[in-house]
Amino acid sequence: GGLGTAGADEIGMLAEAWTELSAATLARRSAATTRPGRRTAVAPGPTAARYLHYGRITLDAGDEPITFNNNEHEVGLICLNGKATVKASGESFELDRYDAVYVPRDSEIEVEAGGPGGCDLAEVSAPVEKRYPLKFVSYKEVRENPRLHLIAGKPPAERDLNVLIGANVEAGRIMAGVTFSTPGNWTSWPPHEHSKLLEEAYLFIDMPAPSFGVQFVYTDPQKPELVQVVREGDCVLMPQGYHPNVAAPGGQINFLWMMAAIREGEDRLYGVVNVQPEYAAGGSGLEGRAP
Numbered sequence: 001g002g003l004g005t006a007g008a009d010e011i012g013m014l015a016e017a018w019t020e021l022s023a024a025t026l027a028r029r030s031a032a033t034t035r036p037g038r039r040t041a042v043a044p045g046p047t048a049a050r051y052l053h054y055g056r057i058t059l060d061a062g063d064e065p066i067t068f069n070n071n072e073h074e075v076g077l078i079c080l081n082g083k084a085t086v087k088a089s090g091e092s093f094e095l096d097r098y099d100a101v102y103v104p105r106d107s108e109i110e111v112e113a114g115g116p117g118g119c120d121l122a123e124v125s126a127p128v129e130k131r132y133p134l135k136f137v138s139y140k141e142v143r144e145n146p147r148l149h150l151i152a153g154k155p156p157a158e159r160d161l162n163v164l165i166g167a168n169v170e171a172g173r174i175m176a177g178v179t180f181s182t183p184g185n186w187t188s189w190p191p192h193e194h195s196k197l198l199e200e201a202y203l204f205i206d207m208p209a210p211s212f213g214v215q216f217v218y219t220d221p222q223k224p225e226l227v228q229v230v231r232e233g234d235c236v237l238m239p240q241g242y243h244p245n246v247a248a249p250g251g252q253i254n255f256l257w258m259m260a261a262i263r264e265g266e267d268r269l270y271g272v273v274n275v276q277p278e279y280a281a282g283g284s285g286l287e288g289r290a291p
Contacts, residue, residue: 036063038111038123041235042201048239051173052199052260057111057121059084065112073125074132075103076165076176078256080122080205083114089134095121098139098178100164102171104131122203124165126260128172135169142168153285157189158182161286163270172264178205178256181213184249190279191216192286195240197267202245202255207232211251217241221276242276 035058042054053073057066077086079095086093087110088103094114095101103109105128113119139162142148148163163177175198181187194200202215212231218224219241230236230245230253247253261267271286 036060036118038066038068042237047237049201049237049260050199050239051126051262052201052237052258053123053125054201054203054235054258055123055125057123058118059111059113060118061113061116063113063118065110067108067110069108070103070105070125072105072127074105074128074172074174075107075109076122076124076171076174076258077101077103077109077111078122078124078164078176078178080120080256082117082119084119084121085112085114086110087112091134093136095119096139098142098162098164100137100139100176102132102135102137102165102169102174104134106131107134122176122256122258124174124176124258126173128264130172130264132170132172137164137169139164152287153185153187153189155182155185157186157285159185159187166270171268173261173268175259175261175268175270176256178254180206180254181247181252183252184247185253186244186246187253187255188244188285190282190285191221191242191244191276192273192284193219193240193242193276194273196262197269197272198259198261199237199239200243200257200259201235201237202230202243202257203235204230204232204253204255206254207252211248211253213245213247213251213253215243215245217243221278 038057040055078100084095086101088107093101142162150161152161160180165176215228215230215236217226217238245253273284
């Protein structure tokens with residue numbers, strides 16, 4: 001994985017794709033290294049994504065800044081490791097771990113490493129028609145806001161949920177946040193899906209070896225499209241279907257979740273899910289409580 005403290009030099013990208021007609025599956029692992037630069041791991045075409053794009057921007061200390069125009073894409077930049085300086089629309093932001101910046105479409109963006117350890121950012125984007133306000137999101141402030149930080153579920157399905165780009169940010173399609181399981185617990189439980197509103201991907205973060213988990217993606221629980229061991233740096237795409245996961249005992253399953261609304265604006269609804277009917281009696285599992 002290219003995240004956390006493990007220091008490995010590859011991102012494993014697992015893309016699960018199927019069509020409603022054939023239900024055929026496609027699982028792939030790519031070796032996008034964490035060499036300095038900007039690169040894409042999930043995009044429509046090679047994966048089952050329709051609107052969601054995910055990539056990484058990695059810089060070592062002293063590297064030349066990376067500058068790009070996001071054109072018709074709104075962009076969320078989330079600092080996964082290190083420190084970064086992000087400039088856009090005449091403003092400059094200092095990002096620490098899990099801080100985020102929402103950048104509207106048609107913006108010139110500059111990313112520079114902000115400390116001796118360089119920086120590793122997730123770049124989440126989707127095409128939009130409208131231009132929404134630039135906004136910085138402090139992870140520290142998210143942790144202090146009970147509307148954005150909550151403990152969801154109860155053991156053995158307890159997790160610490162943090163909304164970075166949600167109702168707190170005016171945007172067209174994208175949402176993102178970080179979830180940290182209680183060791184050995186399930187997350188995204190009870191199983192839920194939201195394919196008519198949102199497509200989603202999980203990037204697994206901060207899971208130093210030997211931690212691992214198992215990710216499920218299925219429309220029919222008797223014939224799951226994906227049952228995959230996941231480790232730090234892997235990415236699983238959920239274009240449709242229920243998508244629970246579980247951590248191996250003694251370790252956590254932690255991930256950056258990224259969503260893109262199908263219809264700009266009106267489908268950008270966090271927490272509106274369909275729970276698998278067999279498990280629906282207990283609610284969505286997203287209600288949560290204050291830490």
